[in-house]
Amino acid sequence: MSRMSLKQKIQNGKFLFTSELGPPRSASAAAVRKKTAYFKDIVDGVNITDNQTAIVRLSSTAAAVICREEGLEPIVQMTCRDRNRLALQSDLLGLGALGIPNVLCLTGDHQRFGNHPEAKNVFDLDSVQFIYTAHRLRSGSFLSGDTMKNKPNLCIGGAANPFADSLEMRVIRLGKKIAAGVDFIQTQPVYDLARFQSWMAAVRDAGLHTKTAILVGVMPVKSARAMTYMKSEVPGMRVPQELIRRMKKAADPKEEGIRVAVETIQRIKEVEGVRGIHLMPLLWESITPRIAEEADLLKY
């Protein structure tokens, strides 16, 4: 594996493969280290989630440091739910000082979904403004207009959801993120390929695919129940009924889940404008090497 940074790979136009690691709900560094083994020498970067679904977990920055010690390139997720503009800027400077450039700027799930629904949210900035803030910081100035000498070296990511309504608004928002200075985009997991293709067509029509690297999300599932849950309970997700039927019929749902993920990746790779795959093996990190191999993601 080359030692190029994610940013260099984006600039060189390499087909990217990133994955996701959820820090534990405890102070266990060993739990993080254990998961890193599944990603080593396979992925170009691994997202470290930040209190995903508003459930308190080990800090994403701290977990990123552990991941880097294990030889991974971490992509630190950061949400606006928990931080105001002071904290966001200070955390970005922290990443700069640690030499971890990759940050995924998110609005964040509402606290109502998590284990502290009575919490006060922040949402001082939204994700577009957060991306702009990060872009401004790496250019050497704070939101206040003050300037600094040692600028943080940042590679800024953003998220996009091709499936939530309405499609046109999704493309507008993507355009805003690009204008605000984003380097790469990771999408929500794809199950509905038809809808994904129409979103991608709209993105191409707006010429946005040439201005940023779009990494498309894929999430393998273990059972039909998990898929039904995703369809009904996870907001902004589309799962076609046929896919659920296919999973239900399968003799070995786990194997079928892997096959679905691999097929989806192969179809996505053929879509014009796609620059990479972002695998989200939720609570199933151990499957990453196998899917990478079967979907031919290693040779890129």
Added chain:
Amino acid sequence: MTREKHITQLKNTSPAGAGRETHVPPLDDLLTKHSRPIKPGERRISTVARLLEDLVKVPLFRCQRCGECILSHTGFICSQRCPKRLRNGPCGGTGEDGTCEVYPERKCIWYRIHRRARRLKRLPLLNRIENIHNWELEHTSAWLNVFNKRIDPPTLFLKKSKKGNAQ
């Protein structure tokens, strides 16, 4: 380095800087431009002006009194009714048929804004990146803030310039 010089540099380093889509304000526009402390006198006048403004805006638009009104950009639907108070478009949680993820009994406010803006032919205004909210203006009178040049005046009519810039 002076601030102006710095902003020029910022614009030049923007990856989307050259040839990007229109309707995007220059980067420095994202900050509240005339950020200066509100003196007690102005605050008192603002309270009175706010009363008048509330009479119009609260019943008509369910105004959330952010003091930095962008109603004219959002199809005359108050975007601040969003549970995350997003100013730049919907989060990723809008469900099918445009339901809000936080309160499924409601419609996503940005879903409604998009539909209204399309109907009123004001879609280009949705491409604007809105200011980072100045919380000092919270619960002050937006009308007075326009008068005092603290915030931009509303865009009531879309001008058609050569570039198609609708600002």
